Amino acid sequence: MVSTKKKRVKIFFKLFNRVKKSKSTEKDYFSTHSTPIGIRQYSRLKKCYRLDGKAGLADKRCQGNARKLTQEQSQMLRGIFAYNRHLFSTDLQYELQSQWEIKLSTSRINQLRRQLKLSYMVSQKAAMQEMAPLAGIEIFAAIAQHTGIMEHWNRTIQERLHQVKQSEYYGDGRGTGDHIHARRRNGTFSPRYNQLAHVRQNKFLSVSDKVKDKDFSCLSLYERKINNFNRKNLAVLLLPLVTNNGAMRSLDKPLGNALQYACGYNYKNATIDKYLRELKYLQVSSELINCNARFWSKFWEQYDSTNHKIAYYYIDGNVKPLW
Numbered sequence: 001m002v003s004t005k006k007k008r009v010k011i012f013f014k015l016f017n018r019v020k021k022s023k024s025t026e027k028d029y030f031s032t033h034s035t036p037i038g039i040r041q042y043s044r045l046k047k048c049y050r051l052d053g054k055a056g057l058a059d060k061r062c063q064g065n066a067r068k069l070t071q072e073q074s075q076m077l078r079g080i081f082a083y084n085r086h087l088f089s090t091d092l093q094y095e096l097q098s099q100w101e102i103k104l105s106t107s108r109i110n111q112l113r114r115q116l117k118l119s120y121m122v123s124q125k126a127a128m129q130e131m132a133p134l135a136g137i138e139i140f141a142a143i144a145q146h147t148g149i150m151e152h153w154n155r156t157i158q159e160r161l162h163q164v165k166q167s168e169y170y171g172d173g174r175g176t177g178d179h180i181h182a183r184r185r186n187g188t189f190s191p192r193y194n195q196l197a198h199v200r201q202n203k204f205l206s207v208s209d210k211v212k213d214k215d216f217s218c219l220s221l222y223e224r225k226i227n228n229f230n231r232k233n234l235a236v237l238l239l240p241l242v243t244n245n246g247a248m249r250s251l252d253k254p255l256g257n258a259l260q261y262a263c264g265y266n267y268k269n270a271t272i273d274k275y276l277r278e279l280k281y282l283q284v285s286s287e288l289i290n291c292n293a294r295f296w297s298k299f300w301e302q303y304d305s306t307n308h309k310i311a312y313y314y315i316d317g318n319v320k321p322l323w
Contacts, residue, residue: 081118141262
C-alpha cells in the first residue's frame with residue numbers, strides 16, 4: 001500500500017513508462033502483467049495527468065472529490081433526519097427533491113441514516129393514533145344530543161313502560177308455563193321450545209295478538225337505566241350509517257365498530273336486535289312516530305315562524321317493517 005503521495009506518483013509514472021515501452025496494447029498488457037491498478041483506473045489517471053500534470057495523479061479522496069453533497073447540505077440533512085425520523089425514506093426523497101433540489105436514492109438516504117444513527121422511528125403521535133371506522137360519526141351523535149331528540153325518545157319509552165306496568169299484562173309469571181321446561185340451565189331456549197303447541201300455533205300471529213299472553217315483567221327494559229336507554233337509542237338512530245343504509249344486515253362487521261366512538265360502547269348485533277324486539281312487544285312504535293312528528297315540527301318552528309299544521313312522516317315499510 002502506498003503510504004505517501006510521492007511514492008504514489010512515482011509508481012504511476014513507472015506504470016505509464018512500462019505500458020508505453022511495451023509493444024502490446026493497453027488491454028493486452030493489463031491482462032498479461034501484474035499491475036498495481038486496473039485498466040479503468042489507469043485510463044482515468046492518464047486523462048487527469050494529460051489535463052493537470054502531476055497534480056492530477058494526487059490522491060484527492062480525503063478532499064471528497066466524489067461527493068454529491070456539499071458540507072452545508074450534509075449539515076442540513078442531519079437536521080432534517082433528526083426532526084423527521086417518523087418519515088419513510090421514500091417520503092424524505094420526495095421532500096429533498098421538491099424542497100431543496102437534492103437528488104438522492106433511497107439506498108443512499110438509508111445509508112446516511114445509519115451513519116448519522118438517525119434511522120426510521122415511529123413517532124409517539126403516530127403510535128397513539130387510531131384508525132376509526134366511519135370517521136366523523138361523532139358529529140351525527142353530537143347533533144342528535146344537541147337537538148334533544150334522544151331526550152324525547154327516552155321520555156316516550158319511559159312513559160310507555162310505566163303505562164304497561166300499570167296494565168294487566170305486567171305480572172310475575174317468570175316461573176310458570178311449560179316453556180320453563182324447554183330451557184337450558186343457562187336460561188336459553190332449547191330446540192324443544194319450538195315444538196311447544198302454543199308456540200307453533202302463535203308463531204305467525206301479529207304482535208298485537210302475541211302480547212295478549214306475554215308477561216311484560218320479564219322484559220329487560222325494566223332493568224335498564226336512563227343512560228343505557230340513551231346509548232342504545234343513539235345506536236338505533238345511527239343504524240343507517242353503520243349498516244350502509246341497510247346494505248349490511250348485521251352490526252358484527254368492521255363498519256359496525258363505529259358505534260364504539262359514537263355511543264361509547266361497541267354494541268353487537270344480538271344486543272340491538274334484542275332491544276328492538278322488546279320495543280316491538282312494548283308496542284311503542286306509534287308513540288315514537290308521534291314523538292318524532294311533534295319534535296321536528298317544534299324544532300323547525302323556531303327557524304320558520306309559519307304555523308305548520310301538517311307534519312309528513314315517511315315510513316319505509318317495504319325494506320323492513322316498523323316493529
